[in-house]
Amino acid sequence: MPYLGIDLGGTYARAAVVDADGRVEAATKIALVDRAPGAVVEAIARATADAISAGGRVERCGVGVAGMLEGDTGVVANAPNLGWRDVPFGTLLAERLGRPVRVVNDLSAAAWGEFRVGAGRGASEVLVVFVGSGVGSAIITGGRLVRGASNSAGEFGHVKVVSEGGRRCGCGQHGCLEAYAGGHSLIAQMGEVLAQGIPSMLHELSGGDPARLTPVLLEQAAQQGDPAAKEIYDRATGHLALAIANLVTVLNPQFLILGGGVLSRCPGIIQRIRQGVAGHATVVSQHALTITEGALGDDSGIIGAALLSAE
């Protein structure tokens, strides 16, 4: 019996029918013109009506949402991209679809997809680290996703890498890993170079336009030896690699799976992470370790959400 997996972003949702082996049978992209919860539910229901109605084929539905959830209640406590606070999304969607719905964190869903049918297939100890606009992780141990006592386990972007006087993070605290190594933060740091008129090839590469700054440009400039770019890049990758190495030491995973928009586009950062783990993680924690990129690409979240709906 297949499942419906949904990856709910801020501007569109992707939905697909996924079978029990994680194969994607049909995928749809749904533009979210109106982000009000009722409108999102309606858009999803219409776009998936064929899959849902066809002889009751789809049994359950899983949704990955970028945001903070209230345990396993289906309530989205806070999803900044959607402008939602305390939305009982699971209940609303379940009522409309007439199917049980499980709402999970988007990174947890993507990690679960990679664990079950992707790069971590067959293992029981898996650490997944994502670097996109933010930094996150998911920990799987004994074949189970670690959720923690208040559903916040894996908040790897908010470990502190600078204990005093660190950069301010979007979360309100200072010195978080994400404030140095997240995509948004990398771009903000590059923007400071432009705004402060610091000599750098970032001016030429971006044509002086902050909107054209990307982590890829940063990697390019750093690899060409640009001092300002190198400072940002070395600091970010140094903090990221050390923090990942320390998680490897403590968790001793079989697979470290690297994903997210920044890592998939910046092979140099992946290289730095490999070097950092080799240099800083304990020798014994590296014996059983394979470091790899995700195998499912953008489908990991849909597949993981679908499969998590059956857990």
Add this chain to the structure above:
Amino acid sequence: MPYLGIDLGGTYARAAVVDADGRVEAATKIALVDRAPGAVVEAIARATADAISAGGRVERCGVGVAGMLEGDTGVVANAPNLGWRDVPFGTLLAERLGRPVRVVNDLSAAAWGEFRVGAGRGASEVLVVFVGSGVGSAIITGGRLVRGASNSAGEFGHVKVVSEGGRRCGCGQHGCLEAYAGGHSLIAQMGEVLAQGIPSMLHELSGGDPARLTPVLLEQAAQQGDPAAKEIYDRATGHLALAIANLVTVLNPQFLILGGGVLSRCPGIIQRIRQGVAGHATVVSQHALTITEGALGDDSGIIGAALLSAE
């Protein structure tokens, strides 16, 4: 049916009959005159003969060993305190006692005792941090002990707190947390103050005798404002508190249980850890968190080893 729990140290072993609720029914201290594996097995067998033979009351036996183990095979790969390498201790003891024997890491045993019947009773998400001569941890999530892919999960003493040019650790690497905050290392750092003739009240407090240096003396001198002591103490507690706070952020435990010889004797360090977690861990990870000291004292290892034998 009760279990036999054994805490195997370098100079003596402690053994006790423990019931399924973790109550210690009888305890024995066994001096290890000869540390050869056969002699240790014999000493344990004799000291526990009454408990083992009395109507076959004891069903299983668990042993906690300070050292590195080979998975769940009962082989002690390396136990420096005992001078053992690749000793099939589980098999040897099981043959002599005529009972199944499970060999576990001593910190895992102590953590399991606290989790099952001590300070973490009733919880499923528990992080235990021990600071004694070394620094270690045990992670329990979903009610299961995290062991990792090569049985080295929890090696918290060897996370790197200084990425370049850090102090050399007993493990051979540099910059490990244990090289700053472990009891042996604290004493070594105090010894450097004595040896280098750096002005400090540590000279008077110890009578100039390195053998009288202890973490308690360090805390005393630091709290009285001695600059040399304060430097060592602030650095050690700063690294320790930040590293613990980061684990709390990532694992989101319900209980953080603090134990070990240094923490049980140095309330100031516990205080620093509390402040560090409050200041550095994410707000959401602190919602469900209780920070507490272990409740079972020295019996935690015996109780945990006994109860783990039944898992």
